[in-house]
Amino acid sequence: MTRIGLRSALGCLTVGLTAGAVTKAPDLVRHLGATWPSYLPEARNLPELAAMVGAGLGVTIVTACVVQYVRVRTRPQVLARSLDKQHATDDLFVTALSIEREGDAPTGKLGGPEIAKAVVQRAQSLAASITPPIPHHRRSWAFGISTWAVAILAGVVLFLPKSVLPKDLLAPADVAPSATQKESTPTLSKxxxxxxxxxxxxxxxxxxxxxxxxxxxxxxxxxxxxxxxxxxxxxxxxxxxxxxxxxxxxxxxxxxxxxxxxxxxxxxxxxxxxxxxxxxxxxxxxxxxxxxxxxxxxxxxxxxxxxxxxxxxxxxxxxxxxxxxxxxxxxxxxxxxxxxxxxxxxxxxxxxxxxxxxxxxxxxxxxxxxxxxxxxxxDQALSNLGDVRSKQLETMNQQRGVPPQGQQGQQGANGKQAQNGQQG
Known part of the structure; x- marks a missing residue:
């Protein structure tokens, strides 16, 4: 039971860390100078999405652990009945299991402690002679290892200072670091x-x-x-x-x-x-x-x-x-x-x-x-903000080598969008 509880706690902790890492992902991408992919959910929707998915995974983990706990509790009884049925032993294994679980409680029904002891010994000797041997519960380490790995990686993303990460971590494979640096955002003027x-x-x-x-x-x-x-x-x-x-x-x-x-x-x-x-x-x-x-x-x-x-x-x-x-x-x-x-x-x-x-x-x-x-x-705030962004866009286009005509086209589109927002 302790092992199952630890698994449940570890799974929920991993889900929580992963959800937190997902919400921090846009900040990490922006810090590294990359652009958040358009095919992924918007950054403002990530907290709600992570909360819903995390809650669903948490409920799934707890439910799976409850089912596993019930199976562990009932497995010996199910195995004993299966052995009695396969070997026609007239509830020998079920009776021996009951004696081992309840101690001296059922001995009165069996006629005394000697008979109860004989039943247990008979069941043990018969179980040892069964071919193939009775399967024992094998621990699976795959779940624990994979869960710990995910938890550690999520914790690194969530808590590690971003300043120690390389800035070209998320840069495209076909773009050189120097080209990535050229695309950096120009600093704002006073x-x-x-x-x-x-x-x-x-x-x-x-x-x-x-x-x-x-x-x-x-x-x-x-x-x-x-x-x-x-x-x-x-x-x-x-x-x-x-x-x-x-x-x-x-x-x-x-x-x-x-x-x-x-x-x-x-x-x-x-x-x-x-x-x-x-x-x-x-x-x-x-x-x-x-x-x-x-x-x-x-x-x-x-x-x-x-x-x-x-x-x-x-x-x-x-x-x-x-x-x-x-x-x-x-x-x-x-x-x-x-x-x-x-x-x-x-x-x-x-x-x-x-x-x-x-x-x-x-x-x-x-x-x-x-x-x-x-x-x-x-609308006035949007217009003022649009002026600052247009100026910044012009500087970025100059760094990229975009012709002035292209700059004017982009600025015109931004101005038209702001004007439409005010007229709306």
Whole structure:
């Protein structure tokens, strides 16, 4: 039983190490300067895939060990019955096995200890004379050796520092190391690093907004992580920038499908002060996504509010607009930002002065105007990121010796893709 338990534990450990090594494989490939094969699952899907396959293998291993344990427990009884049947010994082997297992318990039925002893001796002498001999259980070392080998290899991939591995490990066989080095990603300039850092701050500010959906927070966190890695290790920045662009593109598509980045139940639970403050701050920095969501929430609350509630809403909105700090760089047209500020200011003053109809009209105009700019923050981030990637692609093409016409064609395709994403 101990051996079976150890086998089960070893198998589950091997599956866990292998699953962890699979999830680290894209990082290892990127670290070695290679490209993740397109015919394999995407890197972002590997953790879920490894978890599902690992869980299935774990259940299979445990089930196999349980079956093996049951067989080990029942094997002597099955073998004894088989011998009695083959040699017509009238349950001699079954009785002897029962005596050996239970000690003196069954001797009363057999007439005394002497008879029980004689039965056991008779069974032992008969078993020794059987031809061919009774097969003994043979240990199979193949499973243990192969499992240990897989566990050790997975552990090496998972825990060994990647800096000790040769960089040409995953290089194609027909490409010389010098050619592989020429394909290395060009380092980012100080200007590009500054743009990436500014983009990180914008995404972090958006992620900190209350009422944001969990999915949007996750995608924004992934994009920031990849941008930070690209900025700190610019020699491997191509893969990180590509992963950040995928996360932002997924976020933009999801926002279009769900009508925004924010979760409506979470917005409804926010205090009025938080809603007005986030609206005012978003207008100042040109964050159309947050401003649109907050304006929609104020418009929804104004429909069911009484006179006191409308007056409180106007006071909070006017206060938030006065306390909002101006942002030097805005992601939208300054004319649009100024129009939003005037509409919000007018709505707050009219709510406070007891003119709810005019205030609601200003609020509706603000919502309609902002709705046209939804997802602008994500699209603007994608556009800025696309500029950095296009510049990097141009440098890589120059290293490869691609003619300028080919470079322009690739840059045009990237620009068209970014433009289509914004228009969508």
């Amino acid at each position: 200007e590009d690093k500054a743009r990436i850092e500014q983009l990180e701050k914008q995404l972090q500010t958006l992620e900190e907004q209350r009422g944001l959906s969990d999915s949007a927070k996750k995608k924004l966190g992934e994009a920031q992580k990849e941008l930070r890695s690209a900025r700190k290790n610019s020699s491997k920045s191509a893969g990180h920038l590509s992963a950040a662009a995928r996360a932002l593109q997924d976020l933009a598509n999801e926002a279009r499908e769900q009508g925004g980045l924010f979760d409506q139940p979470s917005l409804e639970s926010l205090p009025l002060e938080t809603v007005t403050k986030q609206l005012a701050d978003a207008i100042e920095r040109g964050d159309a996504d947050t401003a649109s969501a907050m304006a929609n929430e104020l418009n929804r609350r104004s429909k069911d509010a009484n006179d006191y509630g409308l007056k409180s809403m106007g006071q909070e909105l006017s206060k938030a607009l006065k306390e909002a700090k101006p942002a030097p760089e805005s992601g939208v047209d300054p004319k649009d930002a100024e129009r939003w500020k005037q509409l919000a200011k007018s709505a707050g003053e009219r709510f406070d002065n007891g003119e709810p109809s005019s205030a609601k009209k200003n609020l509706r105009e603000l919502v309609e105007d902002m709705d046209q700019k939804r997802q602008h923050s994500v």
